[in-house]
Amino acid sequence: MPKRRIDPETGEMGLTHREKMLVDAYIANGGNGQQAAIEAGYSATRADQSAYQVLQREIVQQHIRDRIAESHVTPEEIIGSLASWMRGDLTEMLDESGQVDLKLMKQKRLGHLLKTITTTTHETRATEDKPAQVVRTIRVQLHSPIQAAAILARLQGIEFADPG
Numbered sequence: 001m002p003k004r005r006i007d008p009e010t011g012e013m014g015l016t017h018r019e020k021m022l023v024d025a026y027i028a029n030g031g032n033g034q035q036a037a038i039e040a041g042y043s044a045t046r047a048d049q050s051a052y053q054v055l056q057r058e059i060v061q062q063h064i065r066d067r068i069a070e071s072h073v074t075p076e077e078i079i080g081s082l083a084s085w086m087r088g089d090l091t092e093m094l095d096e097s098g099q100v101d102l103k104l105m106k107q108k109r110l111g112h113l114l115k116t117i118t119t120t121t122h123e124t125r126a127t128e129d130k131p132a133q134v135v136r137t138i139r140v141q142l143h144s145p146i147q148a149a150a151i152l153a154r155l156q157g158i159e160f161a162d163p164g
Contacts, residue, residue, distance in 0.1 A: 015063055018042070022054055023063055030115065030143060081112065082152050085143035088113040093140065100138045116141040 004013045015023065018040050025036035033051030042050040054060055093110055095101040105111060118139040126132040153159070 013059060015059060019054055019057075019060055019063075022051065023060060023067065026051075026055070027064070027067055032115075079152065079155065082148045082155075084112060085148040086145045086152065088142045088145060090140070090142060100140050102138070113142050114140060115143045 004016060006013060022033075022036050022040035022042070025039040026033060029035055029039075033055055034048040037047040037051040037054070038044050055064075088110075092108060093100055093105045093113075095104060105114075116139075120137045120139075122135055122137075124130075124133045124135055
């Protein structure tokens with residue numbers, strides 16, 4: 001483990017560079033530890049274990065709490081976001097033909113439900129009966145409603161068994 005430096009302002013031990021990167025990615029992606037570990041440079045084959053180990057450290061937990069406190073986010077906002085993710089409905093983002101409609105999502109203000117969105121474009125080959133075409137594919141992933149429900153249940157002190 002890299003040597004920790006002492007923070008000159010507080011006199012306390014600071015986070016390592018990689019821990020800071022993991023915390024930044026963890027906060028930015030909404031709490032996905034495995035993805036945050038990969039972004040911070042931990043091995044993808046054991047990213048979930050690395051994230052768990054780092055996120056269990058008291059110094060890291062305190063840093064996350066400090067970052068949340070600096071953001072001026074209220075508990076009500078956090079609970080509201082979790083409830084919204086829990087109730088998120090992918091069908092509200094689809095047009096009549098069943099395709100993801102980004103304009104519709106924007107119009108309905110559903111962007112907060114998205115965890116990831118990936119757009120790919122590729123060109124099909126021309127054949128004797130069809131010209132070449134450009135095909136655009138949109139892949140959408142919502143925040144996990146089960147994970148949001150589990151977090152809400154834990155915050156409310158409710159016993160919740162994850163069915164997955």
